[in-house]
Amino acid sequence: MSESGVTKVFTLGAAAGLVGVLATGFAAGWERFWVNWILWILYVLTVGLGSFFLVVLEHVVGAKWSVPLRRVPERLSSLILPMGPALLLALLALPVLYPWTRPGSHDNPIIAGKAVWLNVPFFVARVAACIGLWLLAYRILVSGSIRQDREADVRFNVRARRVAPVFMVVFGVTITIVAFDWIAGLEPTWYSDVFGVYIFAGTFLAGLAATTLAVLYLFARGKLPGIRPDHIYNLGGFLFAFTVFWAYIGFAQYLLMWYANMPEEVFWYKERLQGLWGILVLVLAVVHFLVPFLVLIPRDAKTEPKRLVWVAVFILLAHWLDLYWMLFPVLGSGPVFSWPELSFAMFFTFASLLWLRRMMARGAAMPIKDPFLREGLEFRL
Amino acid sequence: MREPVFSVLGIFDSSQQLLDAIPAVKARVSGRLDAYTPYPIHGIDAALGLRKSPIGGMVFVMGLIGAISAVAFELWSEGVDYPLVTGGKPIFSWQAFVPIMFEVTVLFACFTAGLGMLFLLNRLPFFRHPMLHSKSMPLITRDKFALAVEADGKAIDIDVDAIAAALREAGAQTIEVLEQPAPLGLLSPNFLMRVVLGIGITCFVAGYLTYWGVKLFPVTIPIVHMLDQPRLDPEREDSFFKDGFGMRMPVAGTVPMAELPFTITKQEDAAILANPLPRTESVLKKGQKNFNTYCSVCHGALGNGVPSLTAAYGAKPANLASDSIRQLPDGEIYYVIMRGKNAMPSYAADLSEDERWSVVNYVRVLQRALNAKDSDIPQEAQK
Numbered sequence: 208m209s210e211s212g213v214t215k216v217f218t219l220g221a222a223a224g225l226v227g228v229l230a231t232g233f234a235a236g237w238e239r240f241w242v243n244w245i246l247w248i249l250y251v252l253t254v255g256l257g258s259f260f261l262v263v264l265e266h267v268v269g270a271k272w273s274v275p276l277r278r279v280p281e282r283l284s285s286l287i288l289p290m291g292p293a294l295l296l297a298l299l300a301l302p303v304l305y306p307w308t309r310p311g312s313h314d315n316p317i318i319a320g321k322a323v324w325l326n327v328p329f330f331v332a333r334v335a336a337c338i339g340l341w342l343l344a345y346r347i348l349v350s351g352s353i354r355q356d357r358e359a360d361v362r363f364n365v366r367a368r369r370v371a372p373v374f375m376v377v378f379g380v381t382i383t384i385v386a387f388d389w390i391a392g393l394e395p396t397w398y399s400d401v402f403g404v405y406i407f408a409g410t411f412l413a414g415l416a417a418t419t420l421a422v423l424y425l426f427a428r429g430k431l432p433g434i435r436p437d438h439i440y441n442l443g444g445f446l447f448a449f450t451v452f453w454a455y456i457g458f459a460q461y462l463l464m465w466y467a468n469m470p471e472e473v474f475w476y477k478e479r480l481q482g483l484w485g486i487l488v489l490v491l492a493v494v495h496f497l498v499p500f501l502v503l504i505p506r507d508a509k510t511e512p513k514r515l516v517w518v519a520v521f522i523l524l525a526h527w528l529d530l531y532w533m534l535f536p537v538l539g540s541g542p543v544f545s546w547p548e549l550s551f552a553m554f555f556t557f558a559s560l561l562w563l564r565r566m567m568a569r570g571a572a573m574p575i576k577d578p579f580l581r582e583g584l585e586f587r588l
Numbered sequence: 589m590r591e592p593v594f595s596v597l598g599i600f601d602s603s604q605q606l607l608d609a610i611p612a613v614k615a616r617v618s619g620r621l622d623a624y625t626p627y628p629i630h631g632i633d634a635a636l637g638l639r640k641s642p643i644g645g646m647v648f649v650m651g652l653i654g655a656i657s658a659v660a661f662e663l664w665s666e667g668v669d670y671p672l673v674t675g676g677k678p679i680f681s682w683q684a685f686v687p688i689m690f691e692v693t694v695l696f697a698c699f700t701a702g703l704g705m706l707f708l709l710n711r712l713p714f715f716r717h718p719m720l721h722s723k724s725m726p727l728i729t730r731d732k733f734a735l736a737v738e739a740d741g742k743a744i745d746i747d748v749d750a751i752a753a754a755l756r757e758a759g760a761q762t763i764e765v766l767e768q769p770a771p772l773g774l775l776s777p778n779f780l781m782r783v784v785l786g787i788g789i790t791c792f793v794a795g796y797l798t799y800w801g802v803k804l805f806p807v808t809i810p811i812v813h814m815l816d817q818p819r820l821d822p823e824r825e826d827s828f829f830k831d832g833f834g835m836r837m838p839v840a841g842t843v844p845m846a847e848l849p850f851t852i853t854k855q856e857d858a859a860i861l862a863n864p865l866p867r868t869e870s871v872l873k874k875g876q877k878n879f880n881t882y883c884s885v886c887h888g889a890l891g892n893g894v895p896s897l898t899a900a901y902g903a904k905p906a907n908l909a910s911d912s913i914r915q916l917p918d919g920e921i922y923y924v925i926m927r928g929k930n931a932m933p934s935y936a937a938d939l940s941e942d943e944r945w946s947v948v949n950y951v952r953v954l955q956r957a958l959n960a961k962d963s964d965i966p967q968e969a970q971k
Binding site: 458461462465466468504505506587588 | 683
């Protein structure tokens, strides 16, 4: 299919999705609309943030192997940009979905105790602060990197190395805020200290899977000259490690709550293990952990593009399922999946792909003026 | 006859020369190729045609065995051998099994990786490797690269001259022929490994036999399981004391804990004792329980002297509801419980102070119940 043909298909898909998205609010209720909306902005945001984390990680540790690949996660992290306004729009969901905004919610002593954190002005301020910090870091690290293609200024590397560790801390705090505010906040009486780490694990894995997928796509089309299986192996190794990390954190949270069996903690799992949700979480464990883990065990699997593509696709689907399993039980029914969910999936997937196609045109295919590019290309296992 | 040869070494100046020489030498001679280099060289495994290390597969299999054995042991011990409800969880709580399964998997996998590499694949302990006698050893550990064509253990007859020629043609600067070292005798690794293994097996067998021997033939018990201790058993003879009794009387002047000594010796004097307990339901319930346990056998459940033990027992128990006893003060009833009366023994040792007073209160209830008047019936019920 020609380039413009692909664009046309994507545009049509996004437009068809948009019709369904708008119809959802009126025909299926605003609760369903907003829960879908929050799921999908979190999905796109976590893919963008996870990719961005990979970029930041490279600057923090001074990794050389990933320099030739860096442009891919840099472009993927541009997904953060449109999610800023989308998050602000999602503030409209507060009175619909978030029980702590309702009058009388403070009669509950647990919610009353959290009132310092869970109040609308502070919530809005946090959302704004998170977006602002992400955009600032994006400007310094990603826009700076693309500008380096033209200006060949090595001072960018020095600056990035200084800023990246600071942003690492900011990232840890903001991703925890996202997890606590947007997901855990749906059930404000719930407690979990490790929840931020769990969301981080999913975020990084999603960013990594998207990066791997994009790298393999470009690699297969010869757009990344000089990239060797050694580079691909590192991505595969990362995926392997972090599927285990995700499972470890997810299970740690569950195990502690299951053991302690405290009513204010365990109800969250009770809702999510009953009926079809219980089957869904088994599926989640299989697609998010078991399959990627077993497939990636052999050394060859981490370099073989065909298998890696499948693993990456699996993880990206599993990340959706993970968010779905966390968010949708607040609707108070069993798992629902029909045209509203499909429309949202179509709209956000195609719109993101369209956005990425535009972003892929920015800068060279590799950070050509990065002083470490040569060293990165010479990387051997 | 020439000494048996272990290997022929060709010394190269750079890693690239070594890599280039490998295919050339491989094509011309038979024998196992090995390279000795000061640092790891990319791609040398593939060039030498070394098989992929089986360590990954070994680790996977052993990890799986670790996981399965951990779960099997947990299922058996928790669910079959000694089912114990912990924290109100079901007997088969897979969630609780996971951390242990995870740890055992890691343990098996790590041991397999470490020990398997050292002992199975690298064949340690390998004393006196012939290479250690090579004159080139100082060079190889610094900046030279050696390609060795090794006699494969059994096939000791390798064509030294042909190999030397092939190595030289491939660019080797120096050629060195390494002789097969003399057998090591007692110090051979095999012998040492067998000794260690033998000691291990002996310990295992001896331990196992001792365990079952002790269990099946208790006569030979070397460990007495704390049965035979120097101690005094209650109501047993003991030669330690002059009078031959194991149990001792309390020292003169000993008083029981939490109770004052009871010094009254005449029933009439006990009339001044005040009943400390109120007549509440809980006190009366306690009194009823103790009365039924200790008193009802003779005095009857109603306290009217009609016992469950009949005439077979000679003495006639008192009717507690009789007029004379009804007129006794609480203190005197208490005195009788303490000291006994006629054929009745003392119940001081069986009942605590509170229990005795609660029995007194309950006796008052029984007295009232057996001497009820019409006026006791509520007014509404009388109509």
